[in-house]
Amino acid sequence: MIASVAGTVLSVHLDSVVVEVGGVGMLVHTTPATAASLRTGQQARLSTSLVVREDSLTLYGFGDDDERALFEQVQTVSGVGPKVALAILSVHAPDVARAAISGGDIVALTKVPGIGKKGAERLVLELRDKVGALPGAAPAATTGTATAGAQPQVVEALVGLGWSAKQAEDAVGRVLKTGEAPGTTSEMLRAALRELGR
Incomplete structure (x- = not known):
């Protein structure tokens, strides 16, 4: 597994970045908040999770290990793939998502595209006793003005x-x-x- 990438940011999009690692440009899918915190030409390090499918290898990047841990944890629930897991982190910060899951806040969870009432109930049922904030984890900073x-x-x-x-x-x-x-x-x-x- 590729646990992290570090290098020069070649390009930044709303939900992905390209980071040059050893002369290779790696496309990394991110949340809009993580992408907004990066600038072309700067050095960056992202915690990553590699999702292997029969026809693709897709790299997902995060501002910290806490985001990556939640991304991987929610995918243990049936019906939750990487796209929905990333959508959860796009809508809610990790601590907010964990609080919604542990507190059974179905309304907050159904605000995530791709999660209906049954999906939210499954998340709560399967993860309520497993989610918890990682010690020392800090939320990723966001920058960039919306116009x-x-x-x-x-x-x-x-x-x-x-x-x-x-x-x-x-x-x-x-x-x-x-x-x-x-x-x-x-x-x-x-x-x-x-x-x-x-």
Whole structure:
């Protein structure tokens, strides 16, 4: 397993980055918050999880080991794959997700695209007694200002998470109309996901 990658960031997208490791550009899928914290040309180190499928090898990257641990843990539940696991971390910070699971907060869990009521109940049933914050784990910092220019990227990320283009555009439009613009691209995405969860 590839536990981490470190190198120069070659490119940053809303939900992925390319990191050069030993002359090889590695595509790493991330949460919008992790991607927003990185800049092209800077040195970066990401905790990673390699998901092996019959027809693909996909690398997922995280700001810290705590995110990676939760990403891998929720996939032990039937019906939860890497896409849904990453969506959980895109909507909720690890501690918030753990609190929702251990507290049986079905409403918070169903705000994640790809998780319905039955899926949320399965997460609670199977992980309630297993989740717990890792000692010394700190939340990843997020940077990057959300502007109207970020709107297409947020819409694209929502479509990638399983919503239709119209649903995504409507949700982002409602977020922008509230008059309280989110401070970061990641916050804009989370606000749009909250709108879609209503």
